[in-house]
Amino acid sequence: MRSGRNCHVSIAAPRLEEADRRIVRALQADGRVSNQDLAERVGMSASACWRRVRALEEAGVIAGYAARVAPDRVGLGFHAIVHVTLTRHDHRHVDTFVAEIARRREVLDCFATTGEADYHLRVLARDLDAYNQFLDGFLFRLPGIANVRTNLVLKDVKQGGAVPV
Numbered sequence: 001m002r003s004g005r006n007c008h009v010s011i012a013a014p015r016l017e018e019a020d021r022r023i024v025r026a027l028q029a030d031g032r033v034s035n036q037d038l039a040e041r042v043g044m045s046a047s048a049c050w051r052r053v054r055a056l057e058e059a060g061v062i063a064g065y066a067a068r069v070a071p072d073r074v075g076l077g078f079h080a081i082v083h084v085t086l087t088r089h090d091h092r093h094v095d096t097f098v099a100e101i102a103r104r105r106e107v108l109d110c111f112a113t114t115g116e117a118d119y120h121l122r123v124l125a126r127d128l129d130a131y132n133q134f135l136d137g138f139l140f141r142l143p144g145i146a147n148v149r150t151n152l153v154l155k156d157v158k159q160g161g162a163v164p165v
Contacts, residue, residue: 093144
């Protein structure tokens with residue numbers, strides 16, 4: 001995004017010890033692992049492991065836990081990357097765009113970026129008709145939209161990779 005508004009401000013990251021890194025890697029591979037199994041995998045006692053996991057959660061290193069769902073298995077066969085350029089960076093347009101995008105379930109990710117487009121969205125929909133309804137009934141109606149370009153995802157090569165800690 002070319003504007004300074006709504007940019008992520010970096011907060012000093014906590015220093016991770018090797019034991020913390022082993023815990024984070026193990027939880028990224030299997031977030032449902034029991035504390036006992038996790039402790040065995042990372043080579044520490046269950047109580048020490050539990051305390052470290054809680055500390056990692058409180059520090060925001062572990063941001064949450066979720067199930068990864070196969071979109072095609074729940075009827076969402078249309079996957080696109082959408083590049084959005086705003087007409088100008090009036091804070092009202094930016095604020096409205098960000099707030100409205102945050103409400104839309106079809107939008108899995110939204111990144112403010114540099115380059116030709118101001119935002120890149122990852123969008124899932126049932127099919128092409130549902131995607132067109134998302135465009136015509138929602139995105140094109142937002143104030144300040146100058147250009148929207150869609151790239152269809154033909155196949156997932158790599159998705160949901162672990163954070164390299």
